[in-house]
Amino acid sequence: MDKCDMYIVDDVCYAGMMKTGIKINNAKPLQGRMMLIEFSTGEKRLFDTTILKGSAFAPLEEEEVFNNPQIFHGFINWKNGEIDVSPEKVYSDSVAYNEYDS
Known part of the structure; x- marks a missing residue:
């Protein structure tokens, strides 16, 4: 059986390895509220922003805000913070992206 590492940030438990000191350098909005x-x-x-639930994230449903x-x-922030x-949240809830030459 594989071992699954867990960590807690702000009383939220995450599966996987925590990437400490990680920062976001760039965020590109894509269709379907996905972001590269x-x-x-x-x-x-x-990163699929539709996983962000609650009234605080409701404005992301507006295309102008999300984009x-x-x-x-x-x-990463929207509406001036x-x-x-x-x-860490974005990293743990995102999937690897591989660019392929076309």
Whole structure:
């Protein structure tokens, strides 16, 4: 049986290995509320923002809001910081992205 590592940040339990000190360098909005995220590790990963639940994230359903992310101190945010998500959360809930030459 494979061992699954767990960690807790702000009373939220996450599965996997925590990437401490990781930052978001770039975030590109894609269709379907997906984002292509580039991390300080050089990795690119796909993040589905529809997993972000609650009234705080409801404005992301508006295309104009979603399509205008900002990066501030390695965090992704929208609406001048009214909505933000930690890089650790984005990393743990994203999947690896591989670019292929076409």
